[in-house]
Amino acid sequence: MSELIFYAAAGMGRKVRARALVASDGFSARYDLDRIRGVFSRPDHKLAGQSYGGKALVLDAAKGGVATAWMLYEMTARAVMPAALVLNRVNPIMVQGAALADFTMISGFDRDITKAIPNGAEVEIDPAAERPFIRVL
Amino acid sequence: MKLNGEERAMRAGEFGPLRQWAIEHQIKVGDYLGADDFVPVNQAHIMADTESLGAAGVEWLERWAALPEPQRQVRIPTITDPRGTDFAAAARLKQQPWMLDLERRAITAFEGLGVLMTNTCINYQTIMPPVRGEHCAYGDTGVVIYSNSVCGARSNFEGGPSALSAGLTGRTPRYGYHLDHRRQATLVVEVASTPRDLCEWGALGGIVGRIAGDYWQVPLLVGIERTPNSDEMKHFGAALASFGSVALFHMAGITPEAMHIEDIAPSGCTLPSHAVDESMMHAFRARYAADVGATDVVVFSAPQLSLLEMRDLAGMLDGRRTTIPLLAITSPQVKPDADRMGFTARIEAAGGTVLSGMCFYQSYAREMAEANGWRRLATNSAKLTNILGGYGYIPALLSMEECVRVACAGGKRGR
Numbered sequence: 001m002s003e004l005i006f007y008a009a010a011g012m013g014r015k016v017r018a019r020a021l022v023a024s025d026g027f028s029a030r031y032d033l034d035r036i037r038g039v040f041s042r043p044d045h046k047l048a049g050q051s052y053g054g055k056a057l058v059l060d061a062a063k064g065g066v067a068t069a070w071m072l073y074e075m076t077a078r079a080v081m082p083a084a085l086v087l088n089r090v091n092p093i094m095v096q097g098a099a100l101a102d103f104t105m106i107s108g109f110d111r112d113i114t115k116a117i118p119n120g121a122e123v124e125i126d127p128a129a130e131r132p133f134i135r136v137l
Numbered sequence: 138m139k140l141n142g143e144e145r146a147m148r149a150g151e152f153g154p155l156r157q158w159a160i161e162h163q164i165k166v167g168d169y170l171g172a173d174d175f176v177p178v179n180q181a182h183i184m185a186d187t188e189s190l191g192a193a194g195v196e197w198l199e200r201w202a203a204l205p206e207p208q209r210q211v212r213i214p215t216i217t218d219p220r221g222t223d224f225a226a227a228a229r230l231k232q233q234p235w236m237l238d239l240e241r242r243a244i245t246a247f248e249g250l251g252v253l254m255t256n257t258c259i260n261y262q263t264i265m266p267p268v269r270g271e272h273c274a275y276g277d278t279g280v281v282i283y284s285n286s287v288c289g290a291r292s293n294f295e296g297g298p299s300a301l302s303a304g305l306t307g308r309t310p311r312y313g314y315h316l317d318h319r320r321q322a323t324l325v326v327e328v329a330s331t332p333r334d335l336c337e338w339g340a341l342g343g344i345v346g347r348i349a350g351d352y353w354q355v356p357l358l359v360g361i362e363r364t365p366n367s368d369e370m371k372h373f374g375a376a377l378a379s380f381g382s383v384a385l386f387h388m389a390g391i392t393p394e395a396m397h398i399e400d401i402a403p404s405g406c407t408l409p410s411h412a413v414d415e416s417m418m419h420a421f422r423a424r425y426a427a428d429v430g431a432t433d434v435v436v437f438s439a440p441q442l443s444l445l446e447m448r449d450l451a452g453m454l455d456g457r458r459t460t461i462p463l464l465a466i467t468s469p470q471v472k473p474d475a476d477r478m479g480f481t482a483r484i485e486a487a488g489g490t491v492l493s494g495m496c497f498y499q500s501y502a503r504e505m506a507e508a509n510g511w512r513r514l515a516t517n518s519a520k521l522t523n524i525l526g527g528y529g530y531i532p533a534l535l536s537m538e539e540c541v542r543v544a545c546a547g548g549k550r551g552r
Contacts, residue, residue: 010169010170012165012169026382030189030498030524030527031523031524031526031527032527033527034503034527041527041528041529042526042527043526043527044526045527061350061351061352061382062351062352062382063351063382064278064379064382064524065184065277065278065294065378065379065524066184066276066277066278066294066295066296066297067184067186067189067296067499068296069184069296069297069298069299070184070185070189070190070191070194070296070297070298071189071191073191073193073194073197073298074189074190074191074192074193074194076193077191077192077193078191078193089351089352089353090169090352091294091351091352091353091382092166092170092293092294092295092296092299092312092313092352093294093296095165095166095169095170096162096166096295096296096298096299097296097298099162099165099166099169099298100162100298
């Protein structure tokens with residue numbers, strides 16, 4: 001069986017291994033999360049009610065406002081945060097937030113990454129590789 | 138990124154550790170997003186409510202604010218988005234002492250950095266609107282989209298850390314909406330029915346935002362039959378930015394870069410086209426209309442109210458009495474005028490509460506809901522309806538007049 005590996009246009013942060021939590025939906029820390037409980041709280045989000053702590057979130061696009069730029073840092077400080085963000089498309093806020101929090105994030109694929117990664121799969125993400133990638137283990 | 142001599146000196150720490158951190162942060166962001174170099178900016182605007190910052194973010198600010206003054210002061214005018222409270226009304230909102238303490242600490246830290254505590258998301262109406270072509274580093278998506286689209290200024294979404302960095306370095310990475318080619322339309326939206334009130338403008342913004350879907354899309358609206366006023370643009374833009382993460386729109390024949398369509402949608406290039414009609418507007422609003430009679434609280438906020446919105450609200454409340462909480466949230470710049478012209482007194486005589494310098498969703502909305510027993514909320518802000526679901530509210534999107542009627546008809550207490 002061929003290896004499932006997908007290369008991203010850009011990445012930042014450290015190499016991580018985690019279980020993937022996948023949905024064809026957006027991501028905003030303010031709009032979508034109950035950051036105290038560590039769950040998706042927006043009722044119409046496809047991951048509503050699911051815990052994101054320690055997961056590699058594989059989602060479609062960065063959404064919402066500017067608050068995520070601070071919130072990733074705040075979540076990291078309390079250690080109730082995802083292991084990584086893997087997005088088809090980012091906005092500047094996700095990049096700024098990941099930069100402040102030293103958070104692992106990769107984005108920009110040649111296919112819809114939410115269709116390519118099986119939900120629940122163990123994945124490795126290396127944002128610092130010459131070509132940043134996510135690999136199904 | 139290409140750096141000039143001053144930027145290299147900042148990176149080497151010659152201007153102190155804070156500016157060194159700031160330019161490193163900007164280089165990381167710029168590298169990720171493909172910036173070739175920096176562009177000087179004239180203004181910065183920081184979103185930094187303490188619900189977002191948390192204790193960790195406030196401590197981070199305090200560490201920098203303890204540096205010697207020459208090393209910590211911003212070098213361009215740098216202002217703030219709404220705070221997480223109106224200290225004068227915190228007890229009525231049942232906000233907790235720890236929230237106020239965190240707010241005070243954040244304010245002290247920002248003041249130490251030389252930031253002007255304007256506490257507003259309508260600085261384009263009240264402080265210093267940017268001019269066409271002016272490069273800025275604005276936080277608050279509503280500020281960015283209005284400044285880019287209505288004023289013709291140039292800013293990306295700059296989250297708090299990046300807006301602060303821009304204030305400290307006087308520049309920002311040149312990517313996204315600082316570049317001419319990024320400002321071209323990427324889709325066309327044909328609007329069959331021009332909105333009639335602020336709520337409808339917000340609904341249109343929400344619909345277009347859902348169609349556009351991400352930050353890099355630039356909708357061109359055609360068919361708008363009259364020039365919207367500043368409050369209408371404000372609600373439209375805020376909703377479009379909220380639902381779509383969109384930072385720039387054009388309206389054919391109305392916004393400054395769209396006076397000639399060929400300037401932003403060259404002939405020969407075929408853009409995806411979408412139509413929005415009145416039935417879609419009704420459907421959008423219907424999604425936020427469940428059980429309005431059980432409303433717990435009515436909120437006018439997001440964005441903060443202009444003086445004219447305050448006047449309109451005062452007029453609608455004259456001779457009436459609210460039976461559930463009604464909150465009208467404005468900026469610290471508008472509030473004194475609203476006081477002087479009697480709008481505040483008229484709103485409060487009817488039982489409403491006028492708040493200043495905060496914004497509802499940036500003010501511990503989840504904790505306020507739990508403390509006050511608020512779940513069903515009515516508002517004329519489409520942006521607010523989009524945000525508050527995740528905070529546990531069931532929001533209803535109504536016109537300002539309908540909101541006033543609900544507030545005076547009893548809501549949950551009147552049933």
